[in-house]
Amino acid sequence: MSHGSADTETDAAAYFAAGYSTILKNVERALSGKRQVVRYALTCLFAGGHLLVEDVPGVGKTTLAKALAASVDATWNRVQFTPDLLPSDITGTTVYDQKSGRFEFRPGPAFAHIVLADEINRASPKTQSALLEVMEERQITVDGRSYPVPTPFMVVATQNPIDLEGTYRLPEAQLDRFMVRIAVGYPDVAAERDILVGRSRKGAPPTLSPVAKIEQIRWMIEYVSRIHFAESVADYVARIAESSRSHPRLRLGISPRGSLALVRAAQAWAAGEGRSFVVPDDVKAVASATLAHRLILDPQAEIDGLLVAEVLDEVLSTVAAPALTTAP
Incomplete structure (x- = not known):
């Protein structure tokens, strides 16, 4: 069933449910035993918001973010936040082209449908604030000119608890831009056993393939608004x-x-x-x-x-x- 044929409420609800279930199961392949966490992540995606995943190292924050991005046939970029990261490393910069004799804008990794901001609170507040405009207005302004980012647009950020060494507290204005904040938490015994057995046999986490087109995601976001x-x-x-x-x-x-x-x-x-x-x-x-x-x-x-x-x-x-x- 194509999204264009979802012309009645019953058809629309069934189409949404089918897409939701498919993406949920795909993400769960990478994050075993965390259905509620994955549901919150999908809720944020279909509500058109941004997601903040906060927890201690090693529980699957980045795995969840990458699995969500990999499940959708869309453009996505990952930015590893570090203390020396500059705002222009995220948004892009204007450079002079000697051949044309003009200044040209070179877009940064923020120009994607899904942006993974890994360990966002390891960068300085100045660099963190580079995301403020794009998260709210879906555009980036460089040298007085605004550039729209793709639609839909979602920031999936991970952060360590603020009491860990080398972290900065996210400003309140930045936190308020995130629609949902979740913690992955430790897996239960059964889920951790499955992880250990699976990794010992295969040696690597499962490679996920996209199970939804970007047009389908756009339709699902629009359906939620109704x-x-x-x-x-x-x-x-x-x-x-x-x-x-x-x-x-x-x-x-x-x-x-x-x-x-x-x-x-x-x-x-x-x-x-x-x-x-x-x-x-x-x-x-x-x-x-x-x-x-x-x-x-x-x-x-x-x-x-x-x-x-x-x-x-x-x-x-x-x-x-x-x-x-x-x-x-």
Whole structure:
């Protein structure tokens, strides 16, 4: 079935579900036993957002990012962030061509459908900020001229916890550009055993081939934007945001960009569940991944050892969800 024939809601839902399942299974070949993590990554992709994967070294952050890029027949580039990386190493630069006698723009690795920013917090804040414009506006400005990046465009960044040596804290403005932040976590015993057995026999991780065309991804992103979002659920999201802004243990609550990210991620999660409408459980399912990295505890809460996730759970538990469990 081509994406052009998905002309009814039933056909569209079935087409999305088939593509979603195919990509999910392909990525899982490289990241065994982490279905929920892969689902969050796909939610971010189909919601048109950017993904931040934060965890300790060696748990599969880069493997997840590469598997996601390799599963889609699209252009992708990997940038290894280091302390000496310059902004122009990401965005590109203008150089003088002696033959033509003109200055020409040489695009950097940011000009791709998917950009893997590996260990993003090992570069200086100045270099990290080179991604701010392109992540928000899908364009890069060099020497006063703007250049659009391909559509769709997604940054998949990995970072180590900030207490590791040689890391810089991502600025709040940069964190806010990421729709979803996830941690891969250690595999369970069964999954780790499978990894050990597979690597001992084959010696290398599986090589993934693309299972979806870029045109299909564009259609799936557009389909997610059509998932019904009732006013009562929108009111629920707005009340969550308001509750976070007035919470006594939070210095910084959810921004309007955060609320929009929660809405879009909930739409993508609902589509992944096979529904054409959002229910409050979809909002709750993606709340931590889309909101926790946008919240900042007040100093006393940090001294008391509170976690942002704990405060967010408290916010969600105090905001009543609407009774919407069936199609509108």
